[in-house]
Amino acid sequence: MATGDNRVYLGIDVGSVTTKAVAVDGAGEILARACLETMGQPARQIMQVLAEVGRRLGEAVTVDGVGTTGSGRNLAAALVGGDVVKNEITAHAVAALRLVPEARTVLEIGGQDSKVILLREGVVVDFAMNTVCAAGTGSFLDRQASRLGLDIREFGRLAAGSTHPVRIAGRCTVFAETDMIHKQQVGHPVEDIVAGLCRALVRNYLNNLAKGKDLEPPYVFQGGVAANAGMVQAFEEALGAPVFVPEHHALMGAYGAAILALEEHQEKEARVGAPGSGGGSGPGGADRSPSSYSPTSRFRGFRLGEMDYRTSAFDCEGCTNQCEIVEIFLEGVLVARWGGRCDRWERAGVVPGRSDRSAAGAGRSTEDRAGSAAKAGHA
Amino acid sequence: MKVTFAHMGNLWITVKTILEDLGVEVVVPPRPSRRSLEVGVRHSPEFACFPLKMNIGDYIGAIERGADTIVMVGGVGPCRLGHYAQVQAEILRDLGYRAEMVILEPPRGHFSALLDKIRYLTGGKPISRVVRALRFGWEKLYALDCLDRALVRTRPLEAVPGGAAAAHRRAVAAVAGAAGVEATRRARDEGVAAVLAAGGAGAAWEDDGEAGGGLPGRNGTPLRVGIVGEIFMVAEPFANQDLERRLGEMGVEVTRALYVSDWVRINLLLDTLRLRRRSRQSVVKEAASPYLGHFVGGEGLESVGETVLYSRQGYDGVIHVAPFTCMPEIVATSLLPEVGRDLDLPVMSLFLDEHSGEAGLATRLEAFVDLLARRRARAGAGRATR
Known part of the structure; x- marks a missing residue:
């Protein structure tokens, strides 16, 4: 291990398409990572990526903090025992700044959304997020690749090799697809079509999502789509500047969440004044989960992967809103409940957490409460 | 005659008080809910704005409870609200509901047309009686x-x-x-x-009379965010997805640009009677003037002007809320990035309607609050102790 220390910080990013987890050491170096397709079963996949990271870390580690992000961040925090629950924008910005401290623009394209984040002197100053339009997301590229019978990796390589990209309407995925089929039927080579598609997506991204925003280099491009060489090239052409793609570009959300957990732990220690050695000095046999606890983290332990979990839902009949309430059970114990427009169900009957609600960065959020409502299943 | 009206926050309490004090029978529609929204969306044009859809849902709910007369405010300028009363009357008629629509146009310096309508609704009660009821309603509005x-x-x-x-x-x-x-x-x-x-x-x-005043002696210094935008979206929590609650629970102090009681006191009373040297409207207009020199309908001009005023009052950020397809607020949206840049003030526009997902909104709000918190932390203790 990089630092010779056995204290680690986990970051989990539960996205619409993939679920990712990383573990970093006290210096923010990545020690282990795992990535799985979410496949509509985030709870199961959270357990799986966690177990995978646990295996790769080996046994003698103490988890001093857990950060979660992505659209499934509340679920992950409830199941795993999250200390920091953060939105994807902050997590991605933190991750980008860790790798490129002078970054001024983060381009992020994930499975089902895309974001642009403007940074100045290491602080987020503006952002935009597209969640209503599929044009310019990874899912669309995936679909077109499979329609052309291409592997998505091949897609990027092909596009990058094109010398004469065709012009494709990129405003709407349906019209882009129609246009693409037309170009294909009149005989354009496939590499020019896919390169044209990349350009159309970049144009759409810059004209809609980044409309009215001052994009300035250095650019960092992250998210799953950054693996696509054609997209990188299209961005570089449109922006007229190099675009940096981090090695772990697809894991940046999880990495950011881990860094946030690390930072929060350090702040907590600074506040308490004690070095917090109590948590770090007793690794013992990590298969007996309590030893992988730290007094500062709500983490339930890597044994979680073997634990029984269940989610269920019901319609609240309290008023005409008929909110769909979701319940999360771990080993038969209700650990979280949400989905209502009011707070009728959020806390009622939920087994309280094993640590207090003092965690989680600036400001309070409803997620913190979801996190604190989480209970250690084997307390 | 059983009178009803659309919901906008807690305004129903004031309207009901005034009408009942005048002996008018009132039917309050059920609070806006997914059900009333569903009904409204089903019977409204897709590209009509959110307030129209919500209103239709309210009216149908009230008619089902026995209402036969609908009171609605008219609108001014290039905002579509101006003809919504007529559109809504048509929609209800087409659906086979029988209800009379009484349109109260905002008084433009003279109250006679408005008073005529009120006299009609109240069955010809003397003006002094009407004034007494308004006085009572005002007390509730202010409370x-x-x-x-x-x-x-x-x-x-x-x-x-x-x-x-x-x-x-x-x-x-x-x-x-x-x-x-x-x-x-x-x-x-x-x-x-x-x-x-x-x-x-x-x-x-x-x-402190007007929105945005400081709060001496309070513990800690929460982030302060001002809300601007289309009045219905700002005032109706169901429409703005509980924006104030969400922000408040993240530790943010929220200020609405203008409360209805401020509007009545300042625009209707003080300014109409010329009791103040400068009208609120002229202050807002002047603040907006580097960016927008004229009225664009609805609250478009106010959204720009009030953002400038929030900046002068040292707010940490501004959130701009509007219904999807709202023309006046589209004008404001295209100007606000420049305002934010000039004044070094983070501004986020949110266009909401029945298609708005909760997850996207929550993420945006959290990220915005994070942005503000980090900015303030960076700005240092000097500003944080204000």
Whole structure:
């Protein structure tokens, strides 16, 4: 291990398409990572990526903090025992700044959304997020690749090799697809079509999502789509500047969440004044989960992967809103409940957490409460 | 005659009070909910704005409860609200509902047309009676705005969210049920005290008249965010997906650009009677003038001007809310990035309607609050202790 220390910080990013987890050491170096397709079963996949990271870390580690992000961040925090629950924008910005401290623009394209984040002197100053339009997301590229019978990796390589990209309407995925089929039927080579598609997506991204925003280099491009060489090239052409793609570009959300957990732990220690050695000095046999606890983290332990979990839902009949309430059970114990427009169900009957609600960065959020409502299943 | 009207926040309490005081029978529509929205969306044109869809849902709910007369306000300028009363009347007629639409146009310096309509609704009650009812209604309106202000200031101070909101709910019910001016004032004062008590000793409150006043002696310094935008979306929590609650629970003190009681006091009373040297409108207009020199309908000009004013008052950020397809606010949206850049003030525009997902909104709000918190931390202690 990089630092010779056995204290680690986990970051989990539960996205619409993939679920990712990383573990970093006290210096923010990545020690282990795992990535799985979410496949509509985030709870199961959270357990799986966690177990995978646990295996790769080996046994003698103490988890001093857990950060979660992505659209499934509340679920992950409830199941795993999250200390920091953060939105994807902050997590991605933190991750980008860790790798490129002078970054001024983060381009992020994930499975089902895309974001642009403007940074100045290491602080987020503006952002935009597209969640209503599929044009310019990874899912669309995936679909077109499979329609052309291409592997998505091949897609990027092909596009990058094109010398004469065709012009494709990129405003709407349906019209882009129609246009693409037309170009294909009149005989354009496939590499020019896919390169044209990349350009159309970049144009759409810059004209809609980044409309009215001052994009300035250095650019960092992250998210799953950054693996696509054609997209990188299209961005570089449109922006007229190099675009940096981090090695772990697809894991940046999880990495950011881990860094946030690390930072929060350090702040907590600074506040308490004690070095917090109590948590770090007793690794013992990590298969007996309590030893992988730290007094500062709500983490339930890597044994979680073997634990029984269940989610269920019901319609609240309290008023005409008929909110769909979701319940999360771990080993038969209700650990979280949400989905209502009011707070009728959020806390009622939920087994309280094993640590207090003092965690989680600036400001309070409803997620913190979801996190604190989480209970250690084997307390 | 059984009169109804559309919901907008807690305004129903004021309107009901005035009408009932004049002996008019009132049917209050069920509170906006997924059900009323569903009904409204089903019977409204897809590209009509959100308020129209919500109104239709309210009206149908009220007609089902026996209402036969609908009171609606008219609109001014290039905002589509101006012809919504007619569109809504047509929609209801096509659906086979029988209800009369009484349109109250905003008074433009003279009240006679408005008073004629009121006389019609009240069956010809003398003006003095109408004035007395308005006086009573005003007291409730003012009380409700006081409670709302106490709530948005207390929420960010709460250790465990929910107490202030519960006290607020009880106080609103007490104000709604108060039988006279004195009882309303009592309910107001007790309610404000109860809401503030929920926030602990740190909460103090004074009636500073206009929105955006400082709050001396309060514990800690929550981030301060001003809300601008289309009035319905700003005032109706169901429409803005509980924006004030969400922000408050993240530890943010929220200010609405203008409370309805401010609007009545400042625009209708003080400015019409020329009791102030400069009208509120002229202050907002002047603030907007580097960016927008003329009225664009609805609250478009106000959104720009009030953003500038928030900046002058040292706010940490501004959130701009509007219904999807709202033309006046589209004008404002295209100007606000420049305003934000010039004034170094983060501004986020949110266009919402029945298609708006909760997850996307929550993520945006959290990221915006993070942005503000980090900016303030960076700006250093100097500004944080203001």
